[in-house]
Amino acid sequence: MLFLPHWPTDYLKRRDGGLKAPLVLYEVIKGGLRLAAVDAEAAGRGLSVGQNLADARAMVPELTVREMDRPLLEAAFADFADWHSNASPLVAAMNDVSGFGDLVLDITGVAHLFGGERPMLRLLLTRLRDLGYTVAGAIAPTIGAAWGVSHFARSQVVEMAELETVLDALPVHALRLAPAQIAGLSQMGLKTIGQLRPRERKPLQARFGASLLARLDQAYGMIEERMTPRLPPAELYAERRFADPIGLMDDVLMTCHDLAIQLAIRLEAEGQGGQAFHLFLYRVDHKVMALSVNSARLTRDPEHITKLFANRSERLEGDYDAGFGIDMIRLAASSVSELDAVQLGAFSHQGVAEDLDQLNDRMSSRLGTMAVLKTQLVASHIPERAARLVPALVANNADRAGWPIPVRPLRLLPVPELVAINAEVPEGLPASMIWRRESYKIEKASGPERLGAEWWRSGQRLQLVPPEEKPEKGEKPPHIPNLALFDPAAGTRDYYVVEDESGRRFWIFRQGFYTAENPPPWYLHGFFP
Amino acid sequence: MPAPDQQQRLAALRETIADIERKPALAEAQVTAEQQDGAFPALAGGMLQEMFTDERRNAGALLGFALAQAKGLLTLQRRAVIYLQLGDEAQKLGLPYGPGLLSFGFDPDALVLVRAANMAELLWAAEEAIACRAVAAVVADIGSHSKLLDFTASRRLSLRSAATGGSIFLLRYGQGRAASAAHLRWRLSPAQSTRRRHDARAPGPLRWRVELEKGGLIKNAIKNQTEFLLGWTEDGFATFAAQRRHADRRSGSTPLPRAVPAALADGLPQTA
Structure with missing residues (x-):
């Protein structure tokens, strides 16, 4: 879990170097202009989210004020979240508490690539701090615990054994509760989770609702909490990092070819082939570009995959923007299933259908799927209903033997x-x-x-x-x-x-x-x- | 004294150049086809053919002529025909219609329709398709003039088709002719159909008048025949003597395009 308390202001400051330090963003909340985000310095001078803008100006005269542009920030945060998939493929932006600022990374089976959990956390935090973001982070067995620790304790790795001790010491705010629930708990004098946990569950449920118990159980791992990753999890992928960022599309395609060969070797070793391939380009400025291509039949042919991406890239010529460069490329295969190695006979006609499918793939990847069509005959006597144009990859006219052939125009x-x-x-x-x-x-x-x-x-x-x-x-x-x-x-x-x-x-x-x-x-x- | 590997490279380059020079220039590529008794010859693959008709409303006949030739090129190894059209010309020219292909005698499964967004993509798709060894023919239906389709483009296409052995048919409309590297150029116009049995008022078996405008077609041609009056049956073209324009109307024995339903009675209109 990564917690970026001042993400909106940090992000705007990075985008626009001219913004001066005590920066707040306001928006219209409940009919008044109120602060929606504050940066670290403004927070240090006593400003907080939800405060009246006029009060804030009175308290800090040299305040820089901007209006909050939510759609822009949301899109930027989504890109920011995607970019973190270079650490772990499963990344989600958690927005059940606040719009931005909480990133969940499932690092199961990933940490060893970074030398363990502690070095990984340190790497993720320092790399964000170097970019000017205020960030705290925690690695814990449950999402709830990681959220609480990252928000209300120092950045650390919490092992399963010490989960209860760490959590018990945290205030009840660390449970992701509604403000009304927190107010009720403090009225009862329950300050920390440790005080709350041994209480009878039934009265708690009666007073605060089932959500309190659910949050409690989620934090301790009694019930499972799932995250929804932003990018589709890839079963098989190959990736390459660059010491120096690259920018040219030709270089990207050359790398794609190398990665396709690596991927093909892995797929071949497992006797599998893929039908959909995705190329993720990680830009140094926290954006991810994703290109996807589909193949009519299972394949692992690196030449074919590269060709499809080359065609696909021609179609986005104008949209391609490498920004300050690309420092990592990942090629992933999905819709993977078994594909046995076949040997083509010299005199068989098997290769012909495959050639045609590959041609259709290539044309679809460049012109779009809805541009390469075949006729699908339908049992109807209405002329315009009797034939449908469907993508060539899915057409199937197997069972029309015995249909009458009326006189129809060409x-x-x-x-x-x-x-x-x-x-x-x-x-x-x-x-x-x-x-x-x-x-x-x-x-x-x-x-x-x-x-x-x-x-x-x-x-x-x-x-x-x-x-x-x-x-x-x-x-x-x-x-x-x-x-x-x-x-x-x-x-x-x-x-x-x-x-x-x-x-x-x-x-x-x-x-x-x-x-x-x-x-x-x-x-x-x-x-x- | 160049190093030995440099010599080898030089030799290889010379060979490549010689190879390019040995290739026959396009229009002069000898088109040989067997012709018997003035019948329409069976044309082999590997040719770029332009097919012109004067007006867009003849589009049906033009597509029929192209598909009739393409059908002769389909084999087990080459089992697809790619039809290319600009996406916004479907309403002008009409789209190939599956049941209509069936009644024409062409398997709709063998036809892939590609609807390109612009001429550059259409030409790209034509080159890509003809490079595939499983494609028998590419039918490019071009209803409008474009600067992109110039001599260079047609030369590229004709080189490609000669190299891979698939044919390209460019369907064009209008009377203007631009320079092109096509091996053959046809001009087609529909002709009045012949009499249908038992129903004189109904359209009978189709007739096309085709004229060879460019390209040495046949080696042993009878008087350099360039004009044909064609009919179409399931087995292929049927040729009629061009000068006897109205003669076959009187003779009742004309090939039918396909099996007709049993005639009801003489004079009754058939609700086919």
């Missing part, structure tokens, strides 16, 4: 276009057509092929209305009072194949039937070869 317009049709007699074949301001004399036509609406769907969905403008933010979407009852006549289409005098062939349809009042609209839906 190209379909995504949205049918309105045309003007003249027919000799209302129910007869069309004789001429106007489409995109050009008129066509129809020489041949066949039809109609009548396609009814799917009655098991709402009639509303089949109507060809132009998509309505999206409501603006805050505006409510339009209310449709009553969905019309299903009307088979309105949703029925009569399709015709028509050919003009020079041989172009179109697929047109009439929506609905001829009625006495209005002629039904005609649409052009597709082109035949």
Whole structure:
């Protein structure tokens, strides 16, 4: 647990060197301007969070005052938290007590990389202090205990054996309680956790609620408390640290290639392959950039992985910003499962499907997944529902044997276009057509092929209305009072194949039937070869 | 006196240069195809072909011609065709439609649709796709003019396709022709379909008129034939004599594009 009591002010001072030392941030709380964050010097002169801004100015005349920009600080703290994953992959920003300032790191199985828990804590603290942050930290068997120790005792490592002694000496504030609960406890004269713990649990629960007991148990490890890591935990990764930060994308990709080879060796040793790969770039100024790519099939081929990242990086060319440099790169594999080594035969066709999948991967990584598509046939007689375009990686048309093959156009317009049709007699074949301001004399036509609406769907969905403008933010979407009852006549289409005098062939349809009042609209839906 | 390893490197470089020089210049690459009795030849892979049609409304016929050729290139080793289109041109030209591909005789599973955001990405995807040895053909549907698609770009594409053996079909619209390194250039226009059995008013089997505008197509061509009147069946192209434009309308025996449903009775419109 790392506790940074003055993180917002420390962060702003680092960002903007011109800010003078007694710095406070204010925001509007309960109708008044109150302090929301104070720096170390201001705290030393008696200012505290929640104080009235006018009082604070009176107490410290040379105070520097800024308004609190919460979204900016929250985003910055998230980056700051991510950056700490170079110490341990599981990092969470704890915000159940205050917005910023509490970082939880799960260092199970990590500490030995830093020479033990004590050196690790010292390293983390000194490196933050060197950057100008006020920080305290504690390593303890439970999250609750670490929080309490880091806030209310000196920075230390608490072993399981001494957990109770350390905790008993702490004030009840160290239990992450609500202010009302703390006030109640001090009224009862319970100052330290050690005084609170032997009390009867039932009266405590009746008076302070179950949350008090839950906090108590969490601190002592009676019940488990979980943290939600900010970045997905990676099962397998390879990483490299740089003595001098690097900045060029080419260097990053070269490192990525090396890491991919390392990762491939590990994956191969365990007989596994991954489907998703993530590249984390740790910048020296506490930001992490994450790039992710997916592969259609399990792989551990370093060349392929590098290629995917190279394509992916081309897509973010403008967004790539190495800042002051990158001092660590980590390549992680997720969605890992078993992949046995295969030997390709010289005359087999197995490699072909794999080549195609790799091509699709490469194109998807550069153009986006929704740009590389395949046709998925659907059992529906409505033409636009009969084929869906899905990402090429997931298409599967295995079970369509025996479906009828109707006469359909080679190209379909995504949205049918309105045309003007003249027919000799209302129910007869069309004789001429106007489409995109050009008129066509129809020489041949066949039809109609009548396609009814799917009655098991709402009639509303089949109507060809132009998509309505999206409501603006805050505006409510339009209310449709009553969905019309299903009307088979309105949703029925009569399709015709028509050919003009020079041989172009179109697929047109009439929506609905001829009625006495209005002629039904005609649409052009597709082109035949 | 250069060191021995330097000599080796020099020799290797010379070899590379000689290798480049030995490669045939693009347009002169000999296209050989067998032709029998004036029929449309079966064209091999490894060519960049431009296919022009005068107007965008002929897009259906143009795609049909490209896919008909691509179907002939599909093998067990090369089992995919990549179709490229700019994302915002779908409503102008229409998207290839799965059931329509089935009724045309093309397996929709073999077609991958790529919708690129701009011309640079489309050209990148074309090069990337043709470099894959499992791709039979790349069909690039380009509905608008772009400065990026110049002679250099087409030369790159034609080099790539000659090197890997897959074909690239550039579908273009309009009457303007820019310099390009394509091996062949076609101009296609739809022709009136022939009579359908038992229903004279319905569109019958399709006909395309294609004209070879560029490229020495066939070695032993009969009178340098450059114009074909084509039909399409499941087995491939059917060629008709171009000068007999209306002759086959009278003859009832024309190949049908696919099995037709049983005719009901003469004169009844078929609700196919």
